[in-house]
Amino acid sequence: MKSNTWTMAMAAVCFSASVCLAQGSATPAAPTYAQSEPLGAAMEGWAYPFPVHSLQFDMQGQLVRMMYMDVAPTGTPNGRTVLLMHGKNFGSDYWTGTLRTLSAQGYRVIAPDQIGFGKSSKPEIRYHFADLARNTDRLLTHLGLSRVAVVANSMGGMLGVHFARMYPQRVSALVLENPLGLEDYTLHIPPQATDNLVKLEMAQTPATYRNFVRSYFPMWQPDFERFVEQFARVQLSAEYPRFAKVSALTYQMIYDAPITAELPRLNVPTLLAIGQLDRTVFGRRFAPPEVVRPLGNFAQLGKTAQSQIAGAKLVEFEGVGHVPHLEVPERFHAALLQFLQEQR
Template sequence: MEMKIKTLGIALVMCVGGVFLSACTSVDQPKAEAPPPSRYANASPLDLRLSAWPYPYPTKEFKTSLQGQPASMIYMDVPAVGKQKGAVVLFHGKNFSSDYWAPTIKGLTAAGYRVIAPDQIGFGKSSKPDVAYHFDDLAQNTQALLKSLGVTKTSVIANSMGGMVGIRFARLYPKTIQKLILENPLGLEDYSKDIPPQTNDNLLKLEMAQTETSYRRFLQSYFPVWQPSFEQFLEVYVRIQKGPDYPAFAKTSVLTYQMIAEKPVVGDLPQLKMPVLLVIGQKDRTVFGRRFAPPEAVKSLGNFPELGRKAAQAIPNAKLVPLDNVGHIPHIEVPDIFVQTVVDFLNSKS
């Protein structure tokens, strides 16, 4: 894929999700300063499929297709410790890959659950075809993966953008899902009402202008308290950006941004018939595409405490667990509390 794109100069310190262009939580940024020396200056570049990036468990490949193009879906399939109680599938967010589920996988397998954690097509180690992306297609590929593994019943845990995939999966394959856990999911409000449409060209220019400094600030907006261990999520981005495949990686990010912008799922909530657990970090104020929204609209968007309450009312069989002082990714911020909350729900007879 050949692209001739002029970088927009010094860091546009803006709230655009870097390689993942997904959700933004900060509004005003300070005037750009000379960036500090990169701590990853000597790190080797990563290719389009993150070949050199380690995952916490062995990965496998499922060959499938997307919009008629051949594609490979990479996944981890980790067996339960001891007697298996059931299976759980994990749907990652747009800014991350399945490797960020490491503490959840460890906790769930120790509790007796087989865990399947795929990188959706367009993310992580999976293929990134230059096609239109749709939640239904991602859900269909996940169902095909489960069928190939002989899994006919499973529970689902879905975070951020993965929540939108999980909701569509539940609507398309209700007989497959036993229980659905939505962890600070995007899509609890219709962004298309307030976020003006963006052209691919404009999004790509913003993507190519991202820097290590601006992307770190973006990631920090997810977490009330930034921990040194969270730097790994910045490192993978910086190392991709250093490599020759970054333009193709950035283009895929643009295409998956459009999927979120154009395909709201909030209308699906009343149709979810299985037991649903909403785990909502109360400090989360994530708004997809915030920087493109009119200032008056931003005030009412991204209020996750309120969105969680409304979702619990809209879903027929829902339980809400609010987590104080936690942001957009509880399973990383408070992994032990998250795992215990999820295991209690999975083990319950409701």
């Protein structure tokens, strides 16, 4: 089966879904992928929209490769660079539309796959946002970039906050698109043993993963089936158990590192771009419904976060879920470009 030009970082059980079957969305087609070509750890055979480059370095005593796209301006260059940070269940190529839009407006755009995701190495290590932030700093140094605007979705939003706190001199502006970590999951969700998370991951099927992906989107679009395709093809690989282990390890990273305490300490221009129908609760399946019910209200979480970040702006996308740049790209890009232009 011919692969498409989008990617998802790795398989994941219904760890952060608002519901495992989004209410009110159209019933998606449910193709099978049993005869598809497997995808290995480096996503061989899965095309990205632009050339992919590699930076090799040591991380916790292991030699790893960080893969990234470096897209030059196609419009009149404006001398500015934007760095895109992906979510847990996606790789950098889900930014395809954003890459093209920013490039057409004269921006250089850098879109890395963080270590543990997409086409980058997936070592079985203890993951920390501080390490991912240091890796990102290393990449910018390698590329000769001193300052960038950061646009970050979901888990990437958590990384964006940690990066801006660790390297404020690097960040000219910060855009947080439905970031995770706006509430402290450890206060509501019981901790989980990594081995248990791996077992749940290994029990996943394309059908259950499709339901998980649907929970991000109030309205299912046929293009979103590509995320299910990648999961199914990774699952066919002999390397899938390693994917499952790394997915569990990155779950622990997110669970352990809420950004609630960091928001008041941000001192960079910040835009919160929030889909109002998002009800994502990370690890919701591990808590009783009555505990989970009041959580994940991004319409309120966005307002609260704005009040905690000095000078932050808030753009609310009505009728939109967890990934506005995929669901309503024109609206998202218009808000993004306006904010970036204001930072001149």
